[in-house]
Amino acid sequence: MAKLIVDGNEIEVPAEFTILQACEEAGAEVPRFCFHERLSIAGNCRMCLVEVKGSPKPVASCAMSVRDLRPGPNGEPPVVNTRTPLVKKAREGVMEFLLINHPLDCPICDQGGECDLQDQAMAYGVDSSRFAENKRAVEDKYIGPLVRTSMNRCIHCTRCVRFTTEVAGVPDLGAIGRGEDMEITTYLEHAMRSELQGNVIDLCPVGALTSKPYSFKARPWELAKTESIDVMDALGSAIRVDSRGREVMRFLPRVNEFINEEWISDKTRFVWDGLRTQRLDRPYVRENGRLRPASWNEAFATIASKVGATKSERIGAIVGDLAAVEETFALKLLMESLGVASIDCRQDGTRLDPTLGRATYVFNSTIAGIEDADAVLLVGTNPRKEAPVLNARIRKGWRQMRTPIGVIGENVDLTYDYAYLGAGPQTLADLAAGKGAFFEVLSKAERPLIIVGQGALTREDGLAVLATAAKLAKAVGAVGEGWNGFSVLHTAAARVGALDLGFTPKADGLDVAGMLAPGALDVLFLLGADEIDVPEGVFVVYQGTHGDRGAHRADVILPGAAYTEKSGIYVNTEGRPQLANRAVFPPGEAREDWAILRALSDVLGKRLPFDSLAALREQLFAAYPHLAAIGEIAPADPAALEALAGKGGALSEAPFASPIVDFYLTNPVARASAVMAECSALASGALKQAAE
Amino acid sequence: MIATNWQDRGPLTPFAPPRRRFSFGAAARRSWTSGEEAVIFARDFAASHQRPQPMQRESALKNFLLQFFTWWSGQTLGTRFYTWRNGEFVGEDEFGNKYYRTRGGRKDPALGIERRWVIYNGEAEASMTPPGWNGWLHHTVDVPPTQEDYKPREWQKPHRPNYTGTPKAYRPAGSTLASGRRPQATGDYQAWSPGS
Numbered sequence: 001m002a003k004l005i006v007d008g009n010e011i012e013v014p015a016e017f018t019i020l021q022a023c024e025e026a027g028a029e030v031p032r033f034c035f036h037e038r039l040s041i042a043g044n045c046r047m048c049l050v051e052v053k054g055s056p057k058p059v060a061s062c063a064m065s066v067r068d069l070r071p072g073p074n075g076e077p078p079v080v081n082t083r084t085p086l087v088k089k090a091r092e093g094v095m096e097f098l099l100i101n102h103p104l105d106c107p108i109c110d111q112g113g114e115c116d117l118q119d120q121a122m123a124y125g126v127d128s129s130r131f132a133e134n135k136r137a138v139e140d141k142y143i144g145p146l147v148r149t150s151m152n153r154c155i156h157c158t159r160c161v162r163f164t165t166e167v168a169g170v171p172d173l174g175a176i177g178r179g180e181d182m183e184i185t186t187y188l189e190h191a192m193r194s195e196l197q198g199n200v201i202d203l204c205p206v207g208a209l210t211s212k213p214y215s216f217k218a219r220p221w222e223l224a225k226t227e228s229i230d231v232m233d234a235l236g237s238a239i240r241v242d243s244r245g246r247e248v249m250r251f252l253p254r255v256n257e258f259i260n261e262e263w264i265s266d267k268t269r270f271v272w273d274g275l276r277t278q279r280l281d282r283p284y285v286r287e288n289g290r291l292r293p294a295s296w297n298e299a300f301a302t303i304a305s306k307v308g309a310t311k312s313e314r315i316g317a318i319v320g321d322l323a324a325v326e327e328t329f330a331l332k333l334l335m336e337s338l339g340v341a342s343i344d345c346r347q348d349g350t351r352l353d354p355t356l357g358r359a360t361y362v363f364n365s366t367i368a369g370i371e372d373a374d375a376v377l378l379v380g381t382n383p384r385k386e387a388p389v390l391n392a393r394i395r396k397g398w399r400q401m402r403t404p405i406g407v408i409g410e411n412v413d414l415t416y417d418y419a420y421l422g423a424g425p426q427t428l429a430d431l432a433a434g435k436g437a438f439f440e441v442l443s444k445a446e447r448p449l450i451i452v453g454q455g456a457l458t459r460e461d462g463l464a465v466l467a468t469a470a471k472l473a474k475a476v477g478a479v480g481e482g483w484n485g486f487s488v489l490h491t492a493a494a495r496v497g498a499l500d501l502g503f504t505p506k507a508d509g510l511d512v513a514g515m516l517a518p519g520a521l522d523v524l525f526l527l528g529a530d531e532i533d534v535p536e537g538v539f540v541v542y543q544g545t546h547g548d549r550g551a552h553r554a555d556v557i558l559p560g561a562a563y564t565e566k567s568g569i570y571v572n573t574e575g576r577p578q579l580a581n582r583a584v585f586p587p588g589e590a591r592e593d594w595a596i597l598r599a600l601s602d603v604l605g606k607r608l609p610f611d612s613l614a615a616l617r618e619q620l621f622a623a624y625p626h627l628a629a630i631g632e633i634a635p636a637d638p639a640a641l642e643a644l645a646g647k648g649g650a651l652s653e654a655p656f657a658s659p660i661v662d663f664y665l666t667n668p669v670a671r672a673s674a675v676m677a678e679c680s681a682l683a684s685g686a687l688k689q690a691a692e
Numbered sequence: 693m694i695a696t697n698w699q700d701r702g703p704l705t706p707f708a709p710p711r712r713r714f715s716f717g718a719a720a721r722r723s724w725t726s727g728e729e730a731v732i733f734a735r736d737f738a739a740s741h742q743r744p745q746p747m748q749r750e751s752a753l754k755n756f757l758l759q760f761f762t763w764w765s766g767q768t769l770g771t772r773f774y775t776w777r778n779g780e781f782v783g784e785d786e787f788g789n790k791y792y793r794t795r796g797g798r799k800d801p802a803l804g805i806e807r808r809w810v811i812y813n814g815e816a817e818a819s820m821t822p823p824g825w826n827g828w829l830h831h832t833v834d835v836p837p838t839q840e841d842y843k844p845r846e847w848q849k850p851h852r853p854n855y856t857g858t859p860k861a862y863r864p865a866g867s868t869l870a871s872g873r874r875p876q877a878t879g880d881y882q883a884w885s886p887g888s
């Protein structure tokens with residue numbers, strides 16, 4: 001710890017703090033453009049100048065650490081001033097230089113209203129220009145379908161360059177030229193190849209990099225902001241939903257140090273146009289092979305007559321990937337009251353089983369714990385595709401501590417170096433038996449982390465693979481006091497919540513594969529389940545938001561609410577329940593999903609015992625108390641892993657393959673989005689790029 | 693009421709309501725946004741424009757009191773006296789407003805030209821003067837419309853006063869005040885249909 005005096009207040013900060021951080025600690029606000037807490041220090045904007053006693057010139061506070069400050073002649077603590085006339089004059093000078101080449105196009109700039117330069121010019125700008133020459137003109141660059149460039153506005157803070165190289169791990173952005181002639185570019189005018197590229201829009205302190213799909217759509221001050229949770233992957237990233245009227249205009253990240261820091265993936269950020277296309281806005285009933293619009297009563301009556309004529313063992317229910325806990329709970333109660341045993345939430349066929357214990361299906365180490373791990377093994381997962389923000393965490397640990405990383409599965413570019421161990425379960429079995437150099441790495445590590453992906457579990461031998469991984473975890477000491485390094489990475493936002501509720505087949509019930517076998521069922525209830533193919537001859541009730549695979553197959557469609565249109569609890573892959581809030585209302589006659597199930601239960605004569613969301617939650621929390629602690633992880637009992645490790649089973653030879661074929665098109669919302677379709681076409685090489 | 697606004701407006705009363713003719717009286721106490729009452733008020737409003745001559749005998753006392761206490765009921769006592777002393781009747785429009793000028797076209801010392809004014813039939817509302825008379829009042833023309841034989845074209849609509857603030861006010865399509873019902877919002881999402 002080091003002592004220093006900031007604006008007359010003596011404070012004590014860690015010696016590795018920069019002066020800027022120390023000033024923040026002391027409550028003094030320091031303007032900055034290039035400095036960012038999560039990026040390396042560049043020190044090139046010079047906006048953070050402060051006066052240090054004894055220094056002949058103002059000092060860039062972001063680039064000088066407290067430890068480098070010299071004490072006074074009699075050992076007094078160093079003195080830093082942030083409000084002297086010298087500091088103000090210095091910053092005004094910097095601002096004037098920055099504005100020399102910055103265009104005066106705030107009225108037509110998308111950053112207007114949320115622009116750092118605009119805000120700081122209010123404090124340090126001068127009211128007139130002394131610059132009579134022409135401003136610099138820079139050609140706009142094409143860097144992909146998501147980020148619009150307006151390079152005249154660039155002030156060369158290089159935050160975008162540092163983000164792409166350090167956090168995203170792709171060397172796509174760089175700077176050419178020097179001084180005034182410096183330009184940010186991808187060199188060859190190709191699209192950025194990162195799943196996190198949208199974050200440069202937030203990082204850019206001016207309007208040089210703005211959102212292309214959102215461009216000229218809205219102004220920040222006319223948007224209603226709702227803090228919510230993302231469901232595009234199983235991380236549950238913290239997002240802010242910006243809406244105007246009934247439309248979601250954009251998604252922005254919120255800071256959540258435990259999950260997404262302040263990054264979100266491109267799918268999370270740009271999927272909003274999918275929320276307004278292909279929407280189911282009224283009930284439909286199939287008549288003579290064709291779906292026709294119907295009223296809610298007609299739809300319910302059709303379901304009731306069909307369900308009434310069907311035996312309960314011929315009825316099934318499948319929960320999809322985007323369902324909140326509330327409607328899963330309502331559907332479970334409804335199916336229980338109907339005596340239905342064939343219920344399942346694992347539409348991808350993963351072999352996870354909640355009866356084995358909660359520790360066997362959650363990300364026990366927690367996402368923040370990835371940084372603490374000193375060795376990482378990825379089994380059958382491609383985190384870059386399955387959870388890009390989590391991949392950035394792994395990369396962060398790798399960059400800062402050179403964490404050794406091993407991969408069993410696909411040999412793909414994960415943005416960091418890793419030891420490729422093998423493709424299939426045999427490698428894992430060898431490792432668990434203590435063979436191979438990476439076993440030494442794992443067993444020497446104090447906190448080894450084993451991440452098992454869905455690619456290893458959505459197979460016939462999934463449970464055996466899980467057991468082998470648990471065996472390995474036990475062998476290398478990954479499960480112990482204060483550290484549980486056995487982690488399952490999910491791909492569906494609804495999965496852990498539904499597993500927590502036990503939405504899996506009861507005794508003599510069928511799982512997803514059994515339900516989808518031809519002739520197995522007569523009535524199938526799909527709660528937003530679109531990733532499956534239902535055979536002919538089944539009466540399908542589809543409750544969902546988008547006209548996707550499930551709606552096309554359905555016999556009755558019940559329009560529900562998307563994740564921005566309802567208040568719902570989602571449990572992320574760590575087992576952390578989080579509350580998503582409603583930003584807009586469902587379109588047309590669509591209703592919140594729990595309310596649909598409540599109304600349907602009345603028609604079926606099995607009235608569910610709640611009339612409001614609050615009453616539903618009361619019962620939900622009474623039955624599953626850990627869900628009531630929003631934002632808190634209920635620790636899972638690692639003893640379940642002991643039992644799991646004892647399980648055996650035959651392992652097949654087939655290599656692990658990630659369940660995510662196309663990162664941009666994993667759910668009905670993303671498949672309805674034109675932006676996601678363009679990204680997908682670009683990623684698969686089907687779309688010609690601008691430079692060609 | 694004298695058309696030039698710097699002229700004496702008669703005695704000021706401390707109870708003068710806001711200067712909109714519909715903001716007082718029994719009708720104003722009803723909400724004019726609700727459907728049935730709006731009709732009732734519209735009728736009252738129309739009737740106020742076809743009010744019998746203010747000088748009729750049975751309401752002479754009422755007229756005197758109105759002219760004594762208010763400035764918005766046709767004319768004040770001061771204007772009435774000024775008109776009796778100096779006014780020369782020029783003509784009357786289709787609404788019953790009467791137009792005067794200084795007798796014999798005598799120059800008003802304050803203006804340098806003859807003074808012209810109107811005494812409204814009913815409430816004093818400047819937009820009640822039709823365009824022909826408006827032109828004469830403002831010295832745009834010297835020949836009053838009654839001495840001209842101007843035939844309106846068939847596409848010319850009859851003059852209407854400013855209806856702002858009344859039930860007849862213009863309401864844009866989509867305003868809940870126009871029909872009492874908000875039209876179905878469309879265009880903020882694209883619905884799925886089974887055919888596509």
